[in-house]
Amino acid sequence: MRHLFVLTVVSALLVGCSDKPTGPTEPMVDLVAGKALANDNCAACHGLDGRGTAPGIPHLAAQSSGYLLDSLRAYKEGHRFHAALQDMTAHMSDDDLRNVVGFYAGLPPLETQPDAITAADVPVPYKRGEESAYVCATCHGPNGNSEIAGIPSLAGQQPLYFVSAVQAYLHGNRTMGAMEATLRGLKKSDIENMALYYASQVPAERAAPDIGDPVAGEPLSGQCGGCHGSHGVSHDSITPTLAGQDAEYLISATKAYRDKTRHHDVMLADSSDADIADIAAFYSVQKSRPAEDGASSAKQLIDNCDRCHGPGVMNENVAIPKISGQDREYLARALRAYRDDRRVSSMMHKMTLPYSDTLIDTAATEYASRPAE
Ligand code: HEC
Ligand code: HEC
Ligand code: HEC
Ligand code: HEC
Structure with a gap:
């Protein structure tokens, strides 16, 4: 899945690119004029050394000149939004833009601030999720392996x-009953952190339940496997894994869809009670596995980003910004803007779409704490 997604991005890179970085055929850059422009118009926010003067303002020192020029043109043409920059660039000629860009791009990379936050200061989302999940264990069991019939396991x-199920309870689309008190107090980031934590737990194996017949259930489960995965281990992030789940819960949930007390346009069921019990028995004894790799999911994310933003990566067709040593708040805000389509880059939109706010913060912290290049 991840490979496919990277391939899509790379082919978008090869096909869809028209903005080229400044090449040798571009006119000469006047660095003296560039510095004067920077001094008069930019230094209050970006410094004369290219360091953003407050959190949320990007550093410009040593940034790729092609990328800086693309950005300024994007503000000027209204593809990127920032009031001050839109006003300012409106009055600047293309030569002005090239000159001021030449000045900032030619500055040496910034030294890291002595008080800069490091990746080690920020707990990984998975760890924070573990702390929030403490209150759920009375019902959902140790590490999300439920030991109470009728209560679902969350492990793996x-x-x-997981996130959409919690939202269904909070929005009244599922009845939360005894969970009400614990779910109401959760913040969006708590829910996302817990989703990663539970996804990374190892599901326990279950003995055959008292109800239903796993052997009779196997052939019947053929109608479910296309979505829920072979033997009930889902590979699709919005489709639940059924393997290793509590059988009583599986029965009540499947009947709830069939009897239309729980609604979903994709998940339909019309089996008899006896068939549902057999299918549930079959899935409950299947071996499951974690959907995420816990602490290493953040590392995989960064590995993905390093393909384009890693040390020394260059691309002749696209101006890729340097993000190592960039301001942390600015990075996090830029990533959310791509994800939520407030800043247009189809490539970065695809890259960030699957990521929660907590993983975005992790990536922002990681890059902000690296030395600038
Ligand atoms: C009032 C403060 C302010 C001033 C003055 C200002 N900027 Fe900015 N600049 C910002 C902020 C804030 C952003 C981030 C905006 C966003 O999220 O798109 C930014 C973004 C940029 C970017 C995009 C950087 C990136 O990594 O994508 C460039 C390039 C830039 N500014 C250049 C300039 C230049 C050149 C000038 C002077 C001509 C200037 N700015 C003046 C505040 C300012
Ligand atoms: C008092 C017992 C209790 C507590 C405490 C509890 N739950 Fe539940 N939970 C349940 C029951 C019972 C269900 C099944 C409800 C249903 O049929 O929809 C459930 C279902 C769920 C589901 C849906 C699982 C699925 O496979 O669809 C999620 C997600 C969930 N709980 C998350 C949590 C989280 C997160 C917490 C802690 C913040 C929590 N629960 C605390 C009893 C509890
Ligand atoms: C077309 C795809 C599809 C098919 C076929 C399908 N499901 Fe589902 N199923 C889903 C999706 C998507 C969800 C999540 C729905 C939601 O968010 O409420 C789901 C949810 C469930 C749940 C709830 C799990 C939980 O943890 O709460 C159960 C149980 C379930 N399906 C059982 C079955 C069974 C049994 C079959 C075969 C008879 C089946 N499904 C066939 C897509 C499918
Ligand atoms: C296939 C190459 C590619 C990959 C992979 C990639 N990026 Fe980007 N990234 C780009 C390009 C090109 C831009 C410039 C887009 C634009 O013009 O807005 C960009 C822009 C950015 C920016 C805005 C920088 C600024 O100064 O405003 C951030 C932050 C960023 N990427 C972070 C990431 C993170 C985090 C990941 C991993 C989840 C990632 N990127 C993966 C190519 C990539």
């Missing part, structure tokens, strides 16, 4: 499904 569950 797909993270987006």
Whole structure:
């Protein structure tokens, strides 16, 4: 899945690119004029050394000149939004833009601030999720392995499904009953952190339940496997894993869809009670596995980003910004803007779409704490 997604991005890179970095055929840059422009118009926010003067303002020192020029043109043409920059660039000629860009791009990379936050200062989302999940264990069991009939296990569950299930309770689309008190107080980031935590837990194996017949259930489960995965281990982040789930819960949940007390346009069921019990028995004894790799999911994310933003990566077709040593708040805000389509880059939108706010903060912290290049 991840490979496919990277391939899509790379082919978008090869096909869809028209903005080229400044090449040798571009006119000469006047660095003296560039410095004067920077001094008069930019230094209050970006410094004369290219360091953003407050959190949320990007550093410009040593940034790729092609990328800086693309950005300024994007503000000027209204593709990127920032009031001050839109006003200012409106009055600047293309030569002015090239000159001021030449000045900032030619500055040496910034030294890291002595008080800069380091990646080690920020707990990984998975760890924070573990702390929040403490209150759920009375019902959902140790590490999300439920030991109470009728209560679902959460261990190994797909993270987006987890988030959408919690939202279904909070929005009144599922009845939360005894969970009400614990779910109401959760912040969005708590839910996302817990989703990653539970997704990374190892699901326990279950003995055959008292109800239903796993052997009779296997052939019947053929109608479910296309979505829920072979033997009930889902590979799709919004489709729940059924393997290793409590059988009584599986029965009540499947009947709830069938009897239309729980609604979903994709998940339909019309089986008899006896068939549902057999299918549930079959899934409950299947071996499941974690949907996420816990602490290493953040590392995989960064590995993905390093393909383009890693040390020394260059691309002839696209101006890729340097993000190592960049301001942390600015990075996090830029990533959310791509994800939520407030800043247009189809490539970065695809890259950030699957990521929660907590993973975005992790990536922002990681890059902000690296030395600038
Ligand atoms: C009032 C403060 C302010 C001033 C003055 C200002 N900027 Fe900015 N600049 C910002 C902020 C804030 C952003 C981030 C905006 C966003 O999120 O798109 C930014 C973004 C940029 C970017 C995009 C950087 C990136 O990494 O994508 C460039 C390039 C830039 N500014 C250049 C300039 C230049 C050149 C000048 C002077 C001509 C200037 N700015 C003046 C505040 C300012
Ligand atoms: C008092 C017992 C109790 C507590 C405490 C509790 N839950 Fe639940 N939870 C349940 C029951 C019972 C269900 C099944 C409800 C249903 O049929 O929809 C459930 C279902 C869920 C589901 C849906 C699982 C699925 O496979 O669809 C999620 C997600 C969930 N709980 C998350 C949490 C979280 C997160 C916490 C802690 C913040 C929590 N629960 C605390 C009893 C509890
Ligand atoms: C077309 C795809 C599809 C098929 C076929 C399908 N499901 Fe589902 N199923 C889903 C999706 C998507 C969800 C999540 C729905 C939601 O968010 O409420 C789901 C949810 C469930 C749940 C709730 C799990 C939980 O943790 O709460 C159960 C149980 C379930 N399906 C059982 C079955 C069974 C049994 C079959 C075969 C008879 C089946 N499904 C066939 C897509 C499918
Ligand atoms: C296939 C190459 C590619 C990959 C992979 C990639 N990026 Fe980007 N990134 C780009 C390009 C090109 C831009 C410039 C887009 C634009 O013009 O807005 C960009 C822009 C950015 C920016 C805005 C920088 C600024 O100064 O405003 C951030 C932050 C960023 N990427 C972070 C990431 C993170 C985090 C990941 C991993 C989840 C990632 N990128 C993966 C190519 C990539």
